[in-house]
Amino acid sequence: MPMNSIATAAQLTHEQKLDRLAEVAIRVGLGLAPGQELMMTAPLDALPLVRRITEHAYRAGSPLVTTFLTDDESTLLRYRYASGDSFDRAAGWFYDGIAAAFKSGAARLAVTGANPSLLSKEDPEKVSRASRAVSRAYRPALEFITRHEINWTIVASATPAWAAEMFPGDEPGAALAKLWDAIFAASRVEAEDPVAAWKTHDGNLHARAAMLNEKRYSALRYRGPGTDLTLGLADDHLWMGGGTTAGNGLYCIPNMPTEEVFSTPHKDRVDGTVTSTKPLSHQGTMIENISVRFEKGRIVEAHATKGLEVFEKLIATDEGARRLGEVALVPHSSPIAHSGLLFLNTLFDENAASHIALGQAYSSCVKNGDKLSPEELAARGANDSLIHVDWMIGSDKIDIDGVTASGTAEPLMRKGEWV
Amino acid sequence: MPMNSIATAAQLTHEQKLDRLAEVAIRVGLGLAPGQELMMTAPLDALPLVRRITEHAYRAGSPLVTTFLTDDESTLLRYRYASGDSFDRAAGWFYDGIAAAFKSGAARLAVTGANPSLLSKEDPEKVSRASRAVSRAYRPALEFITRHEINWTIVASATPAWAAEMFPGDEPGAALAKLWDAIFAASRVEAEDPVAAWKTHDGNLHARAAMLNEKRYSALRYRGPGTDLTLGLADDHLWMGGGTTAGNGLYCIPNMPTEEVFSTPHKDRVDGTVTSTKPLSHQGTMIENISVRFEKGRIVEAHATKGLEVFEKLIATDEGARRLGEVALVPHSSPIAHSGLLFLNTLFDENAASHIALGQAYSSCVKNGDKLSPEELAARGANDSLIHVDWMIGSDKIDIDGVTASGTAEPLMRKGEWV
């Protein structure tokens, strides 16, 4: 990179970076079309970013931006004062309205940044009932998202509560500044031309997925400290990464940042041992140094130096919970890995290292997957479960090979980097 | 009032007064029923009151409070950056959701407090198009309110922008504190028992309306400086005031504060001259010292020392715009009149003095009015217009008589007070 552009990036003010984040969110992440309404959700503390996004949406030709701001304090008041039977209720009329918005052509932008441990001290049973009620009410709207019928994206805003969780030793102001720095770096807003940088990055992810799809490996082989794993890939598996064209014809990159290319493992063809390289934060509990042994796709032995009980409860959810539903490759040089931070937010932590997920597979990572029956998906090796929990198994000490149908191993990653 | 209670009220902290305002809003204003969902709207700056209201709603047994916070800055960004044809759009899907909430039994609370001159510098044509688009989209939901099918109420929160408009000479903190003082006083939260004080006040308004309904005056006679007016009342007119039982069976007081008893004038039977006692703020313009002469219900002559042009445009809107649609009696000793403030907010200014409104009449102020056709309403003297603009004609220098069918004048108010 020439000295000029380094100087430019270093001279950007916070406001300028915020504005650039808003611009890439609208132009690259969402791909908002002129004339398209926007529905946005955000935590109250994300208001400065929300306003910049609103401006860029109008400048991109949106006729109307409707934003729903959530107040953590009001959420907690319900747990403090509402009667027990309150928690099976959700505002169905509101979520039906959202579905109607999507149906009428609105785009969807979510600003993430909520306090990761907001509900950690509340009654877990109330939390899970409230979450289930919202899931049920939200389902018709969510289908527009999961089926990619509309353009949508998620971007992050630093908030004081999130920053305090990540940097408990820092003063509030310093913690917030550190989190913003990490978000700006991960979101490529300090590049000379952030929009161009995102397009290049998206092109790279697509090229990587295309290369892997051409290879049609039958398995991946992982080797490193505490890891010796052969991970079979589902028949007809597809590698995906970066942006996608939604059903409404608009191209969007649904996660900002995104660093992964990902696919579907074969639920019955995973063998060997794998060790986590970062702690897994699950429902407020930290699970550390997970080490599991697979036989024919199934976890038959599990260890952890902390939080083992929670992990064991997790994999006992259902039969699919002890099998894999996702495999994702992320180079150790990704900006998020580079930060060395644990964000306690999936949007970031999932993009910090190569990972696997226990539980539900993505049908979109199987050829014609959206048209296959559950039985047909299962026959190809796609896993089925109520859970989908990602955890990190990549680092700068891990080598990964692709194994061809004939059994030949080809180097894919060495010391965490693409060869 | 005994010294004790004065001491108690004086010792209340701001937080305690805020909590009392929230409590009367939920218990007296809204009459929220246990098990009833609540839908609330509020300006962002009203968040402290919103949280207290949320707490009291849950404590009153609401299973779920859903709040929509509006951000003035985001509203302005639309005027600054959206394309011209944007302004005919409204989020119909959102307002349909609100209608569905009301249909499914939710109560409605609006916190007022927005910047009264937020849009005063924007293109009036865009403002009116945006407002019309929202009115159209909101109509199905609004019908639940205008027909009183559900319990609803409006309460006020001080906000920095509103306070700055009211007290332009004060520092922001001092202005905000003054506005809060005025709101707390007008909302009766400094009484020893605010809930009891509201119930007494509501009883007084009902008693006053019942007395006037029993009298069945054919006209009111106003005399004072610049005023000598005979205002005929509509046939079958009804006086109303205070709370009402909604279609869902719940008793609510839709405005907090409320000081008026009001009815329907006869559109063809108003004669004489009347002079305004407070400035009228209309679409950002101040109209001062209005003086009009009526003949057979119609304004035939109009003067004003300021803003006459705007006033003349207003009464030229349609034929009904130069006739009366409402008459309201408010004693000069009402807490709002007492403050001597112009709030630039109808919720307050309408309750500061006896007033009249040009334009549309309330069908609910005519016996069986909701079942009568427009022709039947007109036959009784109820006015019809696109506008409804209230202006103040009461003060401590105005005497009002009730005139019976036989022509006898009975003193109703002397020097602005009920006799």
Ligand SMILES: [Zn+2]
């Ligand atoms: Zn992933």
Ligand SMILES: [Zn+2]
């Ligand atoms: Zn995942």
Ligand SMILES: [Zn+2]
């Ligand atoms: Zn009135």
Ligand SMILES: [Zn+2]
């Ligand atoms: Zn009125």
